[in-house]
Amino acid sequence: MPSTIPEAFLDLLTTKKSFAHLGTTMPDGTPQVTPVWVDWDGQHVLVNSARGRLKDRNMDTRRKVGLAISDPENPYRYLGIQGEVVEVTEDGAAAHIDTMAKKYLGQDKYPFGQPGEVRCLYKIAPRKVHTMGA
């Protein structure tokens, strides 16, 4: 399987309001899947979470992840990625979640922040990519 995202499917990471379903791994090896907002920096899939959450703890320790990103207008068109978290950073994460709020909600400011919450950005390098649909 190739490790690059086909040009024709980049819309699922950029312009479309697609959710990624992110698979991380629990300490006992069980996969944990959650829907997340998703972004693309040209090389990495970007996911934004908050410190202390289950997926934060999983990705901080176990870097291998899986993602499926379906077209919100056609569930039979999707992009599947096996990848690796190559960077975890708080730098720029608060600004980035506002960008995501703009993309997904049309709002300038992320409205769901909790008091004391520390946002965190996970940069995922694709290792194996598959697609379905056209």
Add this chain to the structure above:
Amino acid sequence: MPSTIPEAFLDLLTTKKSFAHLGTTMPDGTPQVTPVWVDWDGQHVLVNSARGRLKDRNMDTRRKVGLAISDPENPYRYLGIQGEVVEVTEDGAAAHIDTMAKKYLGQDKYPFGQPGEVRCLYKIAPRKVHTMGA
């Protein structure tokens, strides 16, 4: 986290045409996430695949799985499940995929079958359940 599916979220497994995003584990430990049709037998989440596929091979060997099932009408309402494949069977699997074609496509017969394909049914017992939305 409880191990039972709240009554109020059973529609995502039964009446709604929700896709489950199923997380299985590759031999090297990487999570693999794919969208699948989903069903509920009253005790288990049912997933139908075909022998030899990646998720078949993963689930046959590594029984721990994760699922997220989002409401097709509201992506902020979803059901997350960590579970275990407690039964893998070909019995009834061919008939079951026709039932799924009826639910998801409104067709009596599954139209995507491949020559020589052997359908297989995976019965997943929920171990940890969480929900978002109402």
